[in-house]
Amino acid sequence: MTRAEISLSVNGEPVEVTFAPYKTLLELLREDLALTGTKHGCELGECGACAVLIDGEPQLSCLLLALECAGRSVETVEGMAESWQSGAGLHPLQAAFADLGAAQCGYCTPGILLTAKALLAHEPEPSRERIQEAISGNLCRCTGYQQIVEAIEEGARRMADESHR
Amino acid sequence: MMRLPWFEYRAPETLAEAAQILAGEGANAALIAGGTDLLPNMKRRQMAPRVLVSVRQIPELRRNGSVLGAGVTLTEIVHKPALPLGLRQAAAQVATVHLRNMGTIGGNLCLDTRCNYYNQNYEWRKAIDFCLKKDGDICWVATASKRCVAMSSTDCAPALLALGARVRLVSATGEREIALEDLYNNDGIDYLRRRPDEILTELSVPSAPSNYWKLRRRGAFDFPVLGVAAALIDGSARLALGAVASRPFLVDRANDFLRGKALSDEVIEEAGRLAASRAKPMDNADLDLYWRKDVSAAFVGYALRELRGDDMRETRRRITRYQPA
Numbered sequence: 001m002t003r004a005e006i007s008l009s010v011n012g013e014p015v016e017v018t019f020a021p022y023k024t025l026l027e028l029l030r031e032d033l034a035l036t037g038t039k040h041g042c043e044l045g046e047c048g049a050c051a052v053l054i055d056g057e058p059q060l061s062c063l064l065l066a067l068e069c070a071g072r073s074v075e076t077v078e079g080m081a082e083s084w085q086s087g088a089g090l091h092p093l094q095a096a097f098a099d100l101g102a103a104q105c106g107y108c109t110p111g112i113l114l115t116a117k118a119l120l121a122h123e124p125e126p127s128r129e130r131i132q133e134a135i136s137g138n139l140c141r142c143t144g145y146q147q148i149v150e151a152i153e154e155g156a157r158r159m160a161d162e163s164h165r
Numbered sequence: 166m167m168r169l170p171w172f173e174y175r176a177p178e179t180l181a182e183a184a185q186i187l188a189g190e191g192a193n194a195a196l197i198a199g200g201t202d203l204l205p206n207m208k209r210r211q212m213a214p215r216v217l218v219s220v221r222q223i224p225e226l227r228r229n230g231s232v233l234g235a236g237v238t239l240t241e242i243v244h245k246p247a248l249p250l251g252l253r254q255a256a257a258q259v260a261t262v263h264l265r266n267m268g269t270i271g272g273n274l275c276l277d278t279r280c281n282y283y284n285q286n287y288e289w290r291k292a293i294d295f296c297l298k299k300d301g302d303i304c305w306v307a308t309a310s311k312r313c314v315a316m317s318s319t320d321c322a323p324a325l326l327a328l329g330a331r332v333r334l335v336s337a338t339g340e341r342e343i344a345l346e347d348l349y350n351n352d353g354i355d356y357l358r359r360r361p362d363e364i365l366t367e368l369s370v371p372s373a374p375s376n377y378w379k380l381r382r383r384g385a386f387d388f389p390v391l392g393v394a395a396a397l398i399d400g401s402a403r404l405a406l407g408a409v410a411s412r413p414f415l416v417d418r419a420n421d422f423l424r425g426k427a428l429s430d431e432v433i434e435e436a437g438r439l440a441a442s443r444a445k446p447m448d449n450a451d452l453d454l455y456w457r458k459d460v461s462a463a464f465v466g467y468a469l470r471e472l473r474g475d476d477m478r479e480t481r482r483r484i485t486r487y488q489p490a
């Protein structure tokens with residue numbers, strides 16, 4: 001087997017892709033699907049930069065064989081805006097991160113945005129402690145986390161407001 | 166990019182088929198469940214199995230009732246209140262949210278042993294002429310040692326040992342059910358008594374009051390440098406230790422002493438002393454070696470006082486950070 005072929009859903013679109021079978025989902029996304037929003041940090045599970053949503057739950061794309069994603073639904077940061085009210089604008093979490101300065105170098109941001117999105121899908125009004133726990137697998141070397149936690153709280157509020165409108 | 170080595174990928178849909186593949190391939194094949202231990206090790210070329218056999222599609226491993234399939238994820242364990250608290254506390258402290266969504270209980274029990282001289286990339290290990298565990302002849306932790314002293318680092322195993330869990334192993338030629346403690350060898354290389362053709366399919370976990378205390382540097386990510394599990398079995402406290410040897414183990418001397426005794430302050434102190442005397446951490450993991458050994462008696466004290474019903478919430482918050490609801 002020199003090439004593998006799978007179909008999966010990426011950001012809501014069905015995708016068929018042929019790739020070298022040793023690749024992780026991270027490599028598939030960045031190299032074969034040109035979705036470079038998903039970042040590569042340690043590539044060993046030790047930083048969370050590569051986090052994506054698999055069937056809605058945060059997982060690490062650097063430790064997931066692309067082969068094992070056949071038939072599954074993958075969401076990356078590129079799909080976030082589109083996933084909220086048909087992409088009329090940024091996802092409220094993205095907007096809150098921008099407005100509150102929750103990204104500095106931005107390397108951890110895609111992984112944290114998706115991880116936070118999954119948290120809010122389960123718990124629309126999480127406590128500060130629950131937010132900290134949810135993102136405790138995402139290393140940020142720049143911000144000190146304060147603005148990130150505040151932006152997730154703000155994003156949660158905006159999501160509630162916008163969906164009540 | 167840190168590429169994986171080439172491998173052939175198989176995803177059998179039945180247990181029988183998986184067992185057949187293992188019977189044919191022997192030690193050339195590796196089972197992959199969540200992959201969160203195996204894939205980093207393969208990226209660092211600590212291993213390069215020719216065939217990866219995925220267990221994801223095998224229905225028996227996904228059972229999540231009174232027996233626990235080996236493929237149940239750690240997140241599923243954390244969120245299952247019917248399971249004993251000690252196991253859920255251990256699962257909740259493994260790695261990170263993301264890794265718990267991926268990692269399975271079977272993979273956790275079969276986790277490779279760890280060492281600062283082994284969990285390094287190929288070039289790093291080559292620069293020190295490798296080590297006993299992989300490609301070399303010397304143990305850099307204990308240079309006179311004939312035995313590899315890499316450390317058992319599973320959080321769930323001590324919790325399950327204290328509870329008296331049993332595991333089922335299935336191969337093409339038959340199956341056996343053994344006490345979890347009989348799965349382990351105190352040898353950093355040959356750390357499991359599982360034969361290469363056997364699949365860990367399920368666990369049976371008795372219910373009992375129980376808890377788990379983990380020492381690590383940060384509140385997330387880090388492997389244990391000490392794990393203390395306690396359970397109340399037939400009225401007696403029982404202790405197991407993790408991350409202080411090449412296997413997790415029931416602390417026989419302390420458990421013999423504890424049998425039939427009420428947990429008075431004096432009994433707890435003596436049990437702490439006896440258990441600590443069995444803790445043999447090596448200088449191959451995070452944190453200062455002597456301090457790690459020193460705190461083991463204190464951790465046993467926390468575990469036994471919590472088991473006796475003391476309010477340990479403050480201490481637990483300080484040490485554990487996050488815990489199952």
Ligand SMILES: Cc1cc2nc3c(=O)[nH]c(=O)nc-3n(C[C@H](O)[C@H](O)[C@H](O)COP(=O)(O)OP(=O)(O)OC[C@H]3O[C@@H](n4cnc5c(N)ncnc54)[C@H](O)[C@@H]3O)c2cc1C
Nearest residue numbers: 045198199200201202203260268269272273275320365388
């Ligand atoms: C950054 C990081 C931090 C971590 N921190 C911790 C921690 O704090 N505590 C901890 O305990 N672990 C930790 N881990 C290790 C790992 O994530 C967990 O132990 C996880 O539960 C392993 O399960 P898995 O399904 O991913 O195993 P895999 O990687 O799929 O498998 C691990 C081993 O078990 C074998 N195996 C898997 N399933 C079976 C089966 N059914 N029968 C027989 N053999 C099988 C595999 O062949 C392999 O040798 C960490 C990992 C990383 C990358």
Ligand code: FES
Nearest residue numbers: 041042043048062
């Ligand atoms: S790149 Fe995947 S966890 Fe660091």
Ligand code: FES
Nearest residue numbers: 104105140141142
């Ligand atoms: S903003 Fe730089 S790592 Fe988080």
